[in-house]
Amino acid sequence: MSARDDVLARIRTALGGPTTLGGPTAGGRPGAVGDAAASGTELARAYRATGEHAPGSDAAVEILVDRLVDYRAHVHRAASPEEVAETVGALLAEVRGVVVPPALDDAWLAALPATAVRVADSREDPRTADELDAVDAVVTAARVAIADTGTIVLDGEPDQGRRAITLVPDLHVCVVRTDQVVHTVPEGVRLLAEHPERPQTWISGPSATSDIELSRVEGVHGPRTLHVILAPPR
Structure with a gap:
């Protein structure tokens, strides 16, 4: 069995299916996980399913901020939609153009300077890579933020837009x-x-890499600068 086949077999086992494309394992029977799935038994999950801090709690937010700062992102706090707009306006005061997803909250852009051209982008009317490369910035919402890893996840909803506009x-x-x-x-x-x-x-x-002589270089395969504005709940 090649290394690729071994990796795929392990994935199939973890998903509760047969460990090979043809059916059971070489020993003639499914693995333990496959047996459990076939019998309807709930699979045991040894990893931590939830954290000790509730979603949206001050403690979870503080952990997220700590991780983001450690990753060299810039974190801003806003107590109202008006403060979100003021922060966006200040951050983009000198940009010539900004990409805007189709369903982004327009109130967040209320303080954009008149010199910043809003560049619309949608799946129905997408900008090309060259057109996006000519734009200085992008503003989006998010789907979820994970405090433990300092990770923000976008899932392509209309207030976040296509993947290309944030890359x-x-x-x-x-x-x-x-x-x-x-x-x-x-x-x-x-x-x-x-x-x-x-x-x-x-x-x-x-975006950053240290692949060459362990020297950190930012902006290699995505935005060089990330600003995160923490806004109040909807």
């Missing part, structure tokens, strides 16, 4: 409501599993 412009301003913050990865995955068909983008700080 090409050099500056990303992401508004995260505090009630979207969960403590652990399993909690975040459960929320995302409600719509498995949606494309996901997992963001842990600005």
Whole structure:
């Protein structure tokens, strides 16, 4: 069995299916996980399913902030939609253009300077990669934020837009409501599993790599700068 076949067999076992494309294992019977799935038995999950901090709690938010800062993201707090707009306006005061997803809360853009051209993008009318590359920034909402790993996840909803719009412009301003913050990865995955068909983008700080001589370089395969605005619950 090749290494690829071994990896795929392990995945099939974990999912409760036969460990090979043809059926059971080489020994002639499914693995233990396959047996459990076939019998309807609930599979044992040894990992932590929830954290000790409730979603949206001050403790969960503080952990998220700590991780984001450690990743060199810039964190801002806003107590109202008006403060969100003021922060967005200040961060984008010098940009020439900003990409806007079709269903982004327009109140968040109320303080954009007149010089910042709003570039609309949607699945029905997408901008090309070259057009996105000519835009300075993008503003989006988020689906969920995971405190333990400092990860923000977008799932392509209309207030977040296509994946491309957050991968090409050099500056990303992401508004995260505090009630979207969960403590652990399993909690975040459960929320995302409600719509498995949606494309996901997992963001842990600005794009960066240290592949060459362990020297950190930012903006290699995504935004060089990430601003996260923590907004009050909807």
